[in-house]
Amino acid sequence: MPLILASYKLWSELETASRAKFVWNCGFMTISEQTDSRLAKAKECADATGIAYEILDGREAGRRYPQHRFREDDFVLFDGMGGLYASEYAIACAAAVAEEAGAVIHRDARVDRILPDEEGVTIVAGDRSFRVGRVVVTTGGWASELLPEVNDVLMPKRTWQSWYFAEDPEQFLPERFPPFGRTFDGVRFHGAPTIDRRFVCIGAVEELPERIVDNDPTGPRVLPDMSIVNEYVQEYFNGLRSDPVRVMPALDGYTVDDNPIIGVHGASPRVVVLCGFSGHGFKLAPVMGQIAADLVLTGGSGQLIDELKLERFDVSSQRSSV
Numbered sequence: 001m002p003l004i005l006a007s008y009k010l011w012s013e014l015e016t017a018s019r020a021k022f023v024w025n026c027g028f029m030t031i032s033e034q035t036d037s038r039l040a041k042a043k044e045c046a047d048a049t050g051i052a053y054e055i056l057d058g059r060e061a062g063r064r065y066p067q068h069r070f071r072e073d074d075f076v077l078f079d080g081m082g083g084l085y086a087s088e089y090a091i092a093c094a095a096a097v098a099e100e101a102g103a104v105i106h107r108d109a110r111v112d113r114i115l116p117d118e119e120g121v122t123i124v125a126g127d128r129s130f131r132v133g134r135v136v137v138t139t140g141g142w143a144s145e146l147l148p149e150v151n152d153v154l155m156p157k158r159t160w161q162s163w164y165f166a167e168d169p170e171q172f173l174p175e176r177f178p179p180f181g182r183t184f185d186g187v188r189f190h191g192a193p194t195i196d197r198r199f200v201c202i203g204a205v206e207e208l209p210e211r212i213v214d215n216d217p218t219g220p221r222v223l224p225d226m227s228i229v230n231e232y233v234q235e236y237f238n239g240l241r242s243d244p245v246r247v248m249p250a251l252d253g254y255t256v257d258d259n260p261i262i263g264v265h266g267a268s269p270r271v272v273v274l275c276g277f278s279g280h281g282f283k284l285a286p287v288m289g290q291i292a293a294d295l296v297l298t299g300g301s302g303q304l305i306d307e308l309k310l311e312r313f314d315v316s317s318q319r320s321s322v
């Protein structure tokens with residue numbers, strides 16, 4: 001939680017620096033049966049940190065949020081600290097502020113190898129190479145390509161997001177329809193309000209079955225079977241059309257304990273690793289940037305990250321790339 005609070009402050013500073021709005025402090029709803037462990041965990045976390053929250057039963061939640069169709073046995077924990085990020089816009093703003101401050105971004109460089117030695121690090125990207133003092137590896141779900149030693153403890157996981165047409169977009173704006181996570185029948189759904197005043201984004205965290213469409217003239221394509229999400233939209237929402245207008249894949253790296261890997265690489269003090277955010281990394285991004293900078297400059301961090309080192313796993317059997 002201290003990391004999240006530190007991050008919120010930095011997001012706000014970034015909004016000010018870039019004269020932009022990409023955060024909506026509209027709260028977050030955890031929806032589930034009363035006995036579900038996620039509800040208990042959200043409550044425990046809010047109690048421990050003093051975050052204001054409300055618990056509503058299905059009937060009261062239905063009155064307040066008529067866009068959802070709640071079940072009789074649903075409970076909703078509304079946490080006022082949660083919110084919505086326009087993630088791509090936020091990243092573009094962060095990149096612009098970094099460039100204004102003198103950073104150089106090589107947008108078209110795919111890194112193939114990282115070669116640290118006593119004096120520095122060589123980064124190989126195609127036919128180019130860069131010589132630097134230290135390197136920070138933040139390649140998300142692709143981390144094991146550069147760091148094979150994380151192979152056994154970090155799984156890339158592809159999730160699909162879909163966007164549904166809102167018949168009355170005013171009802172699905174952040175202040176009326178906060179982002180939510182909803183668990184039932186073993187599936188974790190999540191959704192976010194509209195910020196373009198047209199489409200509402202809904203997805204399922206579980207991996208959806210994928211199918212190959214091989215009669216495409218441009219070559220085989222992999223498409224998800226979205227029926228589980230479409231049926232959820234049809235049954236549990238008012239005012240959304242249940243056939244998606246857009247479907248997009250996204251990838252993140254999930255560790256075996258769902259906690260990220262953060263720290264200086266055991267094999268070279270010149271390599272800092274931050275990956276494995278397991279579906280929770282976006283809100284933490286600015287504070288992770290600060291931690292990375294501290295690790296590069298001083299080898300340590302004022303934040304409590306000791307338990308997040310790669311060494312908490314037994315990765316000795318994997319050949320190190322560094």
Ligand SMILES: Cc1cc2nc3c(=O)[nH]c(=O)nc-3n(C[C@H](O)[C@H](O)[C@H](O)COP(=O)(O)OP(=O)(O)OC[C@H]3O[C@@H](n4cnc5c(N)ncnc54)[C@H](O)[C@@H]3O)c2cc1C
Pocket residue numbers: 109110111112138139140141142145146159160161203250251252274275276277278279280281282283284
């Ligand atoms: C659908 C979805 C919803 C999510 N919702 C939330 C949420 O509500 N709240 C939250 O906090 N988090 C959320 N997350 C998780 C969050 O987005 C991730 O945890 C976070 O983006 C991980 O950051 P990262 O820097 O480790 O990886 P990424 O954001 O994946 O960034 C890795 C980057 O490295 C690049 N890359 C990979 N290999 C190479 C290479 N060899 N050379 C050069 N570049 C390379 C990739 O192109 C990519 O740009 C969500 C994720 C998904 C997929």
